[in-house]
Amino acid sequence: MSTILAEQIAQLEDNGWILAAEPVVLAAKTPVELPEGIAQRYDWLPDSVMAFLAGVKSAVSVDEKSWFVTSSVLAANSDSAFRWNQWELDSLSASGDDAAGNDTAGDDAASNDAAGIAEIVRFWDQHFPVLLSVKNSYSYLAVRPDGKIVHGNEPEYEQTSDVAESFDELIGNIARIQAQLQF
Numbered sequence: 001m002s003t004i005l006a007e008q009i010a011q012l013e014d015n016g017w018i019l020a021a022e023p024v025v026l027a028a029k030t031p032v033e034l035p036e037g038i039a040q041r042y043d044w045l046p047d048s049v050m051a052f053l054a055g056v057k058s059a060v061s062v063d064e065k066s067w068f069v070t071s072s073v074l075a076a077n078s079d080s081a082f083r084w085n086q087w088e089l090d091s092l093s094a095s096g097d098d099a100a101g102n103d104t105a106g107d108d109a110a111s112n113d114a115a116g117i118a119e120i121v122r123f124w125d126q127h128f129p130v131l132l133s134v135k136n137s138y139s140y141l142a143v144r145p146d147g148k149i150v151h152g153n154e155p156e157y158e159q160t161s162d163v164a165e166s167f168d169e170l171i172g173n174i175a176r177i178q179a180q181l182q183f
Helices: 003-014 036-041 047-055 086-094 106-125 167-172 174-181
Strands: 018-021 056-060 066-068 128-133 139-143 149-153 160-164
Touching (some): 003 018, 003 047, 047 056, 086 128, 167 174
Antiparallel strands (some): 018 056, 066 128, 139 149
């Protein structure tokens, strides 16, 4: 088990999170087998996030209303009723995206929606959800390409505020951040 991963797991468990490690915990430099579309879209993920994805099967809060995105969640092999990118899908649905399963109302609506849809996709291309919560509202924490962790919540998921300088800082301060954001 990598030192980074061992520290992440210990810090989360010390703060009351329930974790299950992968049966075969990968070495720190072993790449995670992310689904192809996710791997291509988020090829910039920091090593600490990749180590977490590789070694943790599940990480949920005691009340089971908040959970970290793990390789199991990405592969849809978890007990979660929500997809790893659920809030992106919700935003696209609200914009009338046909790909999200909604019909648009005519050519003008489809044309107007295209710009909004492109903006939503661009946002999520630069924000990988690392934690989802349904405790007080639908909210998330995401990592950006610069490594910073941001918080967003419904109804405007794409409006965010910075909460940590890195994934490691998030893990190290999870109790404070969790209390502050009420997730």
